[in-house]
Amino acid sequence: MKKIIVTGGLGYIGSHTVVELMSAGYEPVIVDDLSNSSIKILKQLQKITGKTPAFHQLDLSSPDQVAKLLLLEKSISGIIHFAAFKAVGESVGRPLKYYKNNFYSLINLLDQLGAEVPFVFSSSCTVYGEPDSLPVSESAIVKQAESPYGNTKQVAEEILKDLVAAEPERKVIALRYFNPVGAHHTALIGELPIGVPQNLVPFITQTAIGKREQLTVFGNDYHTKDGSCIRDYIHVVDLAKAHVAAIQYMELPDFNGYDVFNIGTGKGYTVLEVINTFEEVNNLILNYQIGPRRNGDIERIWGNVDKSSKLMAWEAELQLETMLSSSWQWEKYMKDNF
Ligand code: UD1
Numbered sequence: 559m560k561k562i563i564v565t566g567g568l569g570y571i572g573s574h575t576v577v578e579l580m581s582a583g584y585e586p587v588i589v590d591d592l593s594n595s596s597i598k599i600l601k602q603l604q605k606i607t608g609k610t611p612a613f614h615q616l617d618l619s620s621p622d623q624v625a626k627l628l629l630l631e632k633s634i635s636g637i638i639h640f641a642a643f644k645a646v647g648e649s650v651g652r653p654l655k656y657y658k659n660n661f662y663s664l665i666n667l668l669d670q671l672g673a674e675v676p677f678v679f680s681s682s683c684t685v686y687g688e689p690d691s692l693p694v695s696e697s698a699i700v701k702q703a704e705s706p707y708g709n710t711k712q713v714a715e716e717i718l719k720d721l722v723a724a725e726p727e728r729k730v731i732a733l734r735y736f737n738p739v740g741a742h743h744t745a746l747i748g749e750l751p752i753g754v755p756q757n758l759v760p761f762i763t764q765t766a767i768g769k770r771e772q773l774t775v776f777g778n779d780y781h782t783k784d785g786s787c788i789r790d791y792i793h794v795v796d797l798a799k800a801h802v803a804a805i806q807y808m809e810l811p812d813f814n815g816y817d818v819f820n821i822g823t824g825k826g827y828t829v830l831e832v833i834n835t836f837e838e839v840n841n842l843i844l845n846y847q848i849g850p851r852r853n854g855d856i857e858r859i860w861g862n863v864d865k866s867s868k869l870m871a872w873e874a875e876l877q878l879e880t881m882l883s884s885s886w887q888w889e890k891y892m893k894d895n896f
Pocket of ligand 1: 646647682683684708737738756757758759761773774775776777786787788789829852853854855856
């Protein structure tokens with residue numbers, strides 16, 4: 559079986575990717591420092607797949623720990639690198655925390671892994687800023703990052719591109735995610751937000767379950783059909799499958815170099831549409847109010863996903879309804895189990 563290292567494999571997207579790798583016949587090896595994840599997820603993965611994946615608790619920002627990992631795990635067929643800090647607001651207040659962690663771990667891995675090991679990097683549609691035209695495609699210009707977090711994604715893409723230019727035998731793909739939401743259909747894994755969620759869907763589910771009193775819609779005076787912002791929400795299971803597709807694409811004999819793909823559904827929904835759909839599919843009423851705009855928010859973004867469908871034969875399958883019903887099932891499961 560082909561061994562794939564999944565850094566951040568106990569996190570939200572990482573854990574779902576571990577499940578999809580297993581069902582595609584790969585042997586995922588999880589590396590996680592547990593800084594933003596729970597060891598309990600390992601048990602949950604066992605419940606879903608019937609197997610317990612190998613796990614190493616390591617801090618990849620230390621070169622010695624990366625060396626230790628590579629001593630323990632030989633014959634690696636690929637690496638999917640999720641491990642990174644991702645809170646936009648925190649990154650503004652603590653930029654060095656973000657630059658140190660996100661860059662050191664990326665550089666240590668690239669430095670010590672063989673050039674022949676295919677590498678998948680978690681990037682974000684945040685690199686597009688407010689796009690000039692929609693749907694935004696991979697060839698759109700990358701805008702000045704709004705935060706140190708966004709900058710770590712942009713600069714990481716540059717690092718990868720420079721490395722592949724110098725070493726053309728490398729195989730590297732950056733996936734630019736749109737807005738990941740939803741949870742596994744078993745409701746055994748999902749997003750585990752620490753503290754007050756900054757993202758829309760976890761805030762919705764926490765409000766619905768009574769952990770938060772009220773959701774605030776950040777602005778209803780944007781130039782959209784109902785005045786609230788538009789995003790391309792993608793089910794985390796579809797997103798996880800995109801990582802398997804990227805690994806498989808790099809296994810093709812004629813693939814080499816660096817490429818970048820949008821990973822979204824290609825459809826945009828407003829915040830109010832998300833709220834209404836959540837209420838409808840789960841048959842409940844959400845307590846929300848309209849508030850002021852949030853600083854730095856993009857008005858409208860959704861992706862052109864033709865390239866991933868054409869080249870990697872990957873397409874999102876799950877609809878907004880499934881995203882929001884699975885998020886709710888997971889919130890209820892978490893209440894009793896986490
Ligand atoms: C945010 C980050 C982005 C990051 C992404 C990761 C910002 C400005 N952007 O994107 O860099 O890559 O998360 O998932 O933080 N909303 C509300 N009320 C809430 C929360 C959100 O109305 O309580 C709205 C937002 O204004 C936005 C939409 O919901 O229109 C989605 O917000 P969010 O989930 O935070 O994602 P992004 O802003 O797209």
